[in-house]
Ligand SMILES: [Zn+2]
């Protein structure tokens with residue numbers, strides 16, 4: 441499978457048109473290491489390549505990953521690695537690696553294994569909506585299949601041993617992506633974020649470019665990996681997310697009740713700018729697309745489908761945009777191509793009739 | 800807004816981190832964010848913060864150059880990166896761990912999943928211990944028939960303990 445083929449399918453973390461409401465997707469990542477081998481960051485390039493040659497054939501063949509694809513980072517160019525990063529299949533750290541590092545994924549992207557990132561293995565499951573329990577079952581099964589072939593570094597007292605002691609124990613990071621424009625617009629997001637911290641959960645904005653929560657997208661995840669069971673970690677996050685979703689729904693209801701014109705104006709302006717702008721930064725695009733998503737959820741915007749909005753959230757990212765245009769673009773150029781792409785997708789206009797972007 | 804680190808470039812990476820219930824904001828340019836290893840989509844690394852704050856170093860002198868016998872990582876290497884070199888580092892730098900684990904985690908004891916070969920091993924070693932005790936008792940009571948039966952059971956148990964490992968070696 442090539443990266444171009446990958447781009448023709450919806451990303452597992454931003455599944456196109458998945459249900460309505462604030463929950464975008466869920467993800468679980470397990471850190472695992474091979475017994476008696478130095479961790480990738482300390483092992484050196486040669487050793488990492490040896491490890492990749494040993495781990496790759498074993499992991500590629502496990503039942504859970506079928507039909508499996510294997511992508512060696514060294515065989516991909518920078519843009520292709522950026523695209524994998526934007527699809528949440530590899531980390532930024534791994535996107536900078538080349539030889540001795542790679543990704544093995546099931547074709548639908550919902551189950552994958554990063555090899556030689558910070559740890560020898562980072563197993564990952566992703567699904568739309570709030571589905572941590574189902575993901576845990578699947579990732580657990582994948583992990584059990586792999587441990588039949590590879591012996592892990594494990595200590596009865598400390599659990600799975602990881603390069604960074606923040607991950608030791610279960611090695612598990614469970615996270616849920618939430619779209620919370622209601623709480624942001626009602627100025628009620630800060631107490632929610634504070635509350636999360638008190639119970640040991642981390643909240644962060646999703647995208648790096650722009651303000652702390654571009655597009656009103658937040659990611660909630662556990663910080664602690666040692667002491668609780670995997671089931672306990674999953675249960676706490678699922679419960680808290682349900683509470684946040686409740687808050688968000690309330691905030692949206694009150695918004696509509698008390699400030700209906702303001703909300704309609706917010707959504708309408710977002711649509712107006714997106715369908716007419718000729719220069720769009722990544723941050724501006726995501727913030728305005730968030731407005732459209734809210735409008736669709738609230739039933740006050742019917743001319744755009746949720747599918748188109750979700751697709752644009754991914755395609756306006758720098759890597760996807762450049763691959764789509766089949767050329768490298770400088771940031772300023774990207775802003776113009778991005779605006780054209782958004783106009784085309786929102787208004788259904790044809791590129792051949794659309795204006796050419798002057799180089 | 801200027802980057803808090805280099806104070807030159809425009810800050811485009813804005814991170815909100817929650818540490819012990821307090822919201823901490825960090826404004827960096829992309830270059831500095833990348834340099835400090837901030838993975839924008841990854842989990843927060845509180846090691847970096849903790850190590851940066853210099854969690855009490857147990858008397859810096861004698862073990863300043865403590866080294867992992869397996870991977871030769873030195874204590875100073877670990878302090879620099881916050882990452883261990885290999886699984887044996889957890890033993891080699893065991894003294895560093897309690898304050899770190901305490902600050903990072905719920906407890907210092909794993910209660911989650913155990914690899915199946917590991918749980919086999921744990922179960923087998925408990926069984927082995929109990930068989931051994933029974934055999935000692937049988938010998939002391941000069942019940943040699945029983946002792947011989949127990950010895951066979953111990954041999955079988957030992958074999959089972961080694962099997963999964965032998966099979967797994969690639
Ligand atoms: Zn800077």
Ligand SMILES: [Zn+2]
Nearest residue numbers: 867870885888
């Ligand atoms: Zn070591």
